[in-house]
Amino acid sequence: MSVTDEAIEKIKEMIVSGELAPGDRLPREADLAGALGLSRNSLREAVKALSLLNVLDVRQGDGTYVTSLEAPLLLETLSFILDLHRDDDVLQVFQVRSILEPAATGLAAQHADDEAIAELREIVAAAGEASTVTELVASDIRFHVRIAEAAGNPLLASLIESLSARSARARIWRGLTQQHAVEQTVAEHQAILDAVDAGETELARSLATVHIAGVTQWVRGAL
Template sequence: MLDIKAVKKVTVTEQIMEQIAGIITSGQLKPGDQLPNERDLAERFNVTRGRVREALRALSLVGLLTIKAGEGSFVNEQQAPFSPETITWMFYSEIHNLDEVYAARKLIESEVYLLAAGRATQDEQDHLLLILDALVQAKNKQDPAEFLDLLDQFDIYMGEICGNRIYAKLMQTVVHLRRETSLKLLKVPGAVESSTEIRSSLMLAIQSKDKKRIEDSIHAFFEKSKLFYDNIIGKS
């Protein structure tokens, strides 16, 4: 039996969220476990189903739960990726500030690239090369969304292999946060080719295992990126 207490009719949704989050973080519910249905939870909390639904929805936005239509609510794995909707909700007021998006990208992506470069196994390098090959094939298709999906795969995988779980989550955040801007960037003449070139250069540096070369490649990566950011800022 889950340890659920009826809540007062003040900040009801927040109290429900707090109790469910506590149940999950205390280990009473494990990753993959299904929560009781809305009706059962409403009865246990002594609230309406609407309040329960609001709380579950909010917990799904912050990554604790996954809500599956027709099935119910399930506890996420600890390392479950954030959804794009979560990122938009968290940063909706900052997402159009291109200077800040660029600054966040440079800070987080640079550290992730550097850590991943120092740790990447041969199998992991081979996987990155497969994504890079797909990028090369995609650059002539005139489909920025498809090309960006591959860029996102490359960078999220970098986060996964960097060895730091917090950085991996931050990389997921940045990838979603930058998406709208990146679609604009990829429409600037030369941007697709540059994106392929600078990641190819980064992979050569990683394969060389030369830290100075890796650092120089990352620096050049963001120097070129800044030129394209300045281009779209100037047009806005």
């Protein structure tokens, strides 16, 4: 392990243990380096790395603070990495979605409230009236993100939002090239929503699995 990695691990441990909480200001550089047994140079490199990951916020002339550590902020780096992936890597994105989204849909069937169900019905209705494939895919992304939000786990919702946006181009291409893809997507969304609304956890999870698997199969064939 490099000295910088060691410094990162020590700062991370301070956060995980609660010694540093979200919003806290880090001790002066010299004091922190001495307390952790680090050189000031390795500490600076660790702070720089953690600031790039949105764990720390370096404020010029003020000090260094622990960020809010909220999931959307921490996952911005993941979104950036996903954006840099090549198109032929999108299959991996769908494979991860096939793991996460059925679980999220099952949780949504247990936790979705009336407001979430109403919003989901509006999204499905809008998808059915979409005049272009691009509009349909935008509704498709909103549907999956809202399902994940209804699951009640912000971290899971943020992960799914990042992955869902990354797969938008593949979904548009499918809508343009696969016969009945638009109608099938709307029908599958409706079935998933009905299961979530009815609180049918296993049915909702199964329908989501089939839904994602269908798109994954098409992507695999297209590549």
